[in-house]
Amino acid sequence: MNQRRKDKKRKWFRPLKQGFLIAFSAGCLAACGQTASYQNAKGSAAEYTPGQIMTVAATERNRYQNIYTGQLWSVAADGSGTTFESLLKGQMEQFLTELAAINLLAEEKGVELTNQEKTQVQSLTDTYFSSLTPEDLDYMKVSKDEIYDLYSKYYLADKTVSQLTDEKALEVSDAEAKVIRILQIETDTEEKAETLWKKVNEPKADFASIAEKESGGSQVEFQLEWSDTLNALEETAFSLEQDQISEIISWEGKFYIQKCISAYDEEATAARKLRLLEEKKARAFDQIYTPFIQNHPIRLKNGIWEGVDFSQGEKCTSDDFFQLYHEMGE
Template sequence: MINKKTKFCKAAALLGAAVMMISALAGCGKNTKVVLTAGLKKNEVFRISSASCMLPEVMVYLTNMQNQYESVYGSQIWNASDGQLSLEQEEREQVLTQLARIKVMNLLAQKKEVTLDDKEKERAAAAGREYFTSLNSAEVTALNVTQDLITKMYEEYALAEKVYQTIVENVNPEVSDDEARTITVDMIRVSSSAKASQVLGKAKEEGVDFETLAQAESEDQTVTQSFGKGEVSEELEKAAFNLGKDEISDVVESDGSYYILKCISTFDEAQTKANKEKIVKQRQSEAFDTEYTAFEQTLVRQLNEELWNSVTMIHQDDVKTSSFFEVYQMYFQHQE
């Protein structure tokens, strides 16, 4: 049986993953922060410069994510806690962060004169129509939404993605095989220098099977490991990438442990290709984050604290909508 803490960790790790369309933007705008102040409209949760977020928008996000989790874990999941915050509190904060980020990115789009074309607006309208007509009367009432509002939310999502792509399109996509190369080794780790020297002697004896020796002597359960540059300590990286196939390293000291490596493969074509894609995405994220953060820090942010503190999940048997993000994917991601 999965205990509450395990459920909390699993579900908390998935927060944001439910919103698949934001995955490309994850990590961007880490400094987006809403500060507390007065002067907002009654139904206005927050305002960032001229961009406003109303309560129905929050409820669409919160309710869709809530129902996605409940479909997997059941409604009891919200009783889980890590000892500090409940999962419901974690999700509320996640929703606030996501909405704030979308609003900031729309403001950035205005500054850069990035807009949706007619075809993209038509997609947003079609998505808005499909999602809104999927709602029953209880859901429309509980969320307090209109079809126009849903369409506007889809337009803002699409524009956020478009400004992201505009900013990262000039990032250099060329990554050399050497930069992306992944090496596979069998690794023995022990905590004693003397023990390491003893094991190294055995490893270099003729006819010794290194993998079998590693399974018997290593203090780590996993023997075979693959990694690229920058993914392990400098000492291990240097030792590993200087090995030829089937070569065995000397004892390598790193972070208080002692290692002996045997090179299994110096080049994994499939993994190297995957690493190239990972490196390009990292470059894109860094390029976007630099521009986003500088822009975000210039904005005035306001939060309706009283209204925000009153926001809770909807627990009604006839409010089960969970397709808001899926509909966006269908009209935008699948048609690119």
Template sequence: MRMTKSLGKKLAVLLSAAVLAGSFTGCGLLQNTEIVFTTGLSGNQLFKIGKSVCTLPEAMIYVMDYQRQYEGVYGVEMWEHDFGGVTFEEYVKDTIVDQLASMKAITLLAGDYDVALSSDEENQVSQAAQEYFDALSTDQIEYMDLELKDVEGLYRDHALSGKVYEEITKDVNTEVSDDEARIITVQQIRLDSSETAQTVKEQLDSGRDFAAVASAYSLDSQITYTFGRGEHDSAYEEAAFVLENDQVSDIIETEDGYYILKCVNNFDQEATEANKITMVEKRRDELFESVYDQLVAETPSQFNSRLWGKVHFADWTGEMPPDFLGIYEQYLGT
């Protein structure tokens, strides 16, 4: 499972955003699922994870939300385009199921961590659901086979999953030192041989301008780089992080060539502070993953592929419904 963006926000917001970015795919929760047609699932039940059920009307909320976003940018013709061996429609449908499966599974942990929505949060769920449902046309409601309770249930799951995430990760160590999070900026020259590197180093030692020499010799068109620890080869990183401002390094040998660096800024304070937040979020993510992975391994699930196979984006050509996740943000996104 991968959750690396905006981890400090509520998980519900994270899930919705990460899927659009292609960065969160439900950890394959339904990849080894029992595929069923009728046994074990009834009526409009699309899948079941443990005791948590996702209905087709709930999934249709996501279908319409994705259709509204993608068709508004790329047009209706995109659904049949090849996307890595599957149609774009198949890819998005798989993403939707993985998204919903992840959220439904996470809510199963609420009891273990004594997490529940407050009365105020329940009221916000109801208000958000009412606003979304009231904005739907009769045709949209009929097409999605939707009732108000379906909208309320999905908003409730979003909110509850966020609270579960916060509870699991509340005791993560939030202390990060300046040096751990330090972000620096360097200019670099990358070369393909030690002989060329020695020639370049001699020119720099004689006083030639670093940027001019880089433009003449470097294998890369880009000269200036900003980064933190853990992003480069260890030899490169060790040399970079001991440089003072305007200092030029010795020749650095790595697997992909030879480097000479000049330090532009050995402590970008604003970027370092932002990196501290990112590092804490990564710690929270790693802790949550360990709990989530165990849940995935232990939770049986069933999926009705025939029911899902009947859903096609091209079947709806009317006006699109309101922004489901946008309304969630208005009421529960803080």
């Protein structure tokens, strides 16, 4: 996989991932004998076997239980008393629906996996399936062919979103993503601000120590992100050079003195640049996805959750189905 492909895999897939990485934990679907079918208005269906649903469910079930223990399933997740178990079932259904819809979109747009990509999926399938313990397999009841098919659907959705947003004007400049860090002193009176301004401008003055001692604000260090709607304080901060101290700033009845301690936070800027690009990709893809799904409604077959029990499969520990996929792109 070339570097361009790696970058795409890391950058675009967040919109779809939000449908499940925040979403999942589901229980034992092995009791469900039917295939889960998503019917669209034209009569075609995207299908998930019980084993595929169980693979997704077990992955996130174990991930959550590793953090919160199995006691979380009966905990109320919102003010209306919806349990965490019910919430996750709904989120899991949303993810599977979106995955099916994007695969249907791929079919309409003629997006397919190449032979090389199919080989990558097969290698990934072999790696994942060989890592499953007898207890995992007993809980999931999934075959290697089902794993290959699920990874293929996932990869195809990845590729589809990437291709359909590739030609959009999605560049994010360093200036647009810029993040800086400042120290700031806040005072109630201009007289005190003038006294402190002279103090911080003395030779070898320690601005940070003075700010900690003298500032009327509870916070003295700030990380600021560039935007087109900066207020007066933020505009001043972004106008400062490295280690430069501002003049006294009057704003909303208070008086401020700022010092720039990082005129370009490289790590934070890089992270924000990636986040802004992901947001642009999400908006660009939504312009394609929303009208498509309105014309191709997809739903999960009724009864798919009957017999689901989150408390079973205590010895099933596999939690890296999606992690392995994304590591493939790194």
